[in-house]
Amino acid sequence: MFSLAVPRNVLWLLVPLFGCWLPCLSDLKVLVRLEDGQVTEENIQADSEKDYITLEFKKTDGTFVTYLADFKQDVKIxxxxxxxxxxRGQSQFQALCFITRLHSNEIIPSESMSKLRQKNPHAVRQAEETRGTDTIQMDVAVNFTKGVQLSPHIHNICAEAKEAIYTRQEDVRLWLERGIDASMFEVLPQxxxxxxxxxxxxxxxDWKPCICSYHLGLEWVPCSLKYCKNRDSSGKMSSYRCGIRSCQKAYNFHFYVTQKQLCLWDEET
Known part of the structure; x- marks a missing residue:
């Protein structure tokens, strides 16, 4: 169970936090069951001042996944x-970044996330709702140097993936309407x-260009708020936030690579 309630004995801590004399960050660790049945630890951080959330976990094969929701820019990374x-001649690790538009119903607000507390930290969580799999053609490359226009977090999150940052034309059209510099995008061969x-x-x-596929599953995401009802002394009903609803969401990303050597995992799928 998760609660948004704040215990009375820690209310005094909120005073400096609202003024951000201390870091406006919260850190929540949740045990989650992956698609292959194994258990991993999700680390969720929320910054209510800068209005973003990061969710990180390690897959069974050693792959490290970071999901960032930037509410100020309506961008997810x-x-x-x-x-x-x-x-087979690859480096120690390979980094990929996928950037798309963030929709309002994908994850709870950063302010709500920062107040989230876990009653049983040893429980292994599974999502209450399954939202299926999105297949996304990531047909546009993003210039790392200019990526700060989309989100200031790109320079930190995608630093290891400077030559492998992808988005889709559907989102690019929206960003161009908002005044984003078109020179930061390059349409890839299809x-x-x-x-x-x-x-x-x-x-x-191995050295021939091809269309690579990568499957990414987020097994436990706080996707919406739960509301409970309460009756006051006069009999009037009111509602209040009393918890969260969790969702599972998966993505199949398809993107161009200059050589199959950059997509060796696709042989296993």
């Missing part, structure tokens, strides 16, 4: 650090314009 196959471009999993040459 996924970063994955994938262990490399040294025997099978529709280059018939010889095939999925990496059917490509038999």
């Amino acid at each position: 996924f970063r994955v650090l994938i262990l490399g196959e040294l025997e 099978p529709s314009s280059l018939p010889s471009l095939h999925p990496c999993k059917v490509c038999n040459q």
Whole structure:
């Protein structure tokens, strides 16, 4: 169970936090069951002043996943650090960043997240609601140097993935209408314009360009607030926030790579 209530004996701590004399951060660690049945620890941080949330966890194969929701810019960032196959000439790890628009019903507000407390930290959590899988064509490359226009967090989150930051044309059109510099985007080759471009999993040459796929599952995300009802002394009913609802959401990202060597995991799917 999770509660948004703040115990009376710690109310005095909120006074300096509202003025941010101390860091406006909260840290919540949650045990979560992954798709393969294994258990991992999610670390969720919320900054109510800068209005963003980060969710991080490690997959069974050693991949490190970071999800960041930037409410000020309506942007979400996924970063994955994938262990490399040294025997096949890869570096120690490979970094990818996927950037898309953030919608209001995907995760609870940073202010609510910062107040979230866990009653049983040893319980292994599973989402109450399954929201399926989105298949997203990440057909645009993002210039790392200019990425701060989309979100100031890109320079920190995507620093290891400077040459592998992707988004989609659907979101680019929206951002251009908001005045974002078009020079930070580059449309990537696609099978529709280059018939010889095939999925990496059917490509038999490690140095040939192809369309890579990466599956990413977020198994436990606080996606909405729960409201309870209360009757006062006069009999009047009112509602108040009394907890959260958790969701599971998965994504299949498809994106262009200059060589299959940058997408070796796709052989296993």
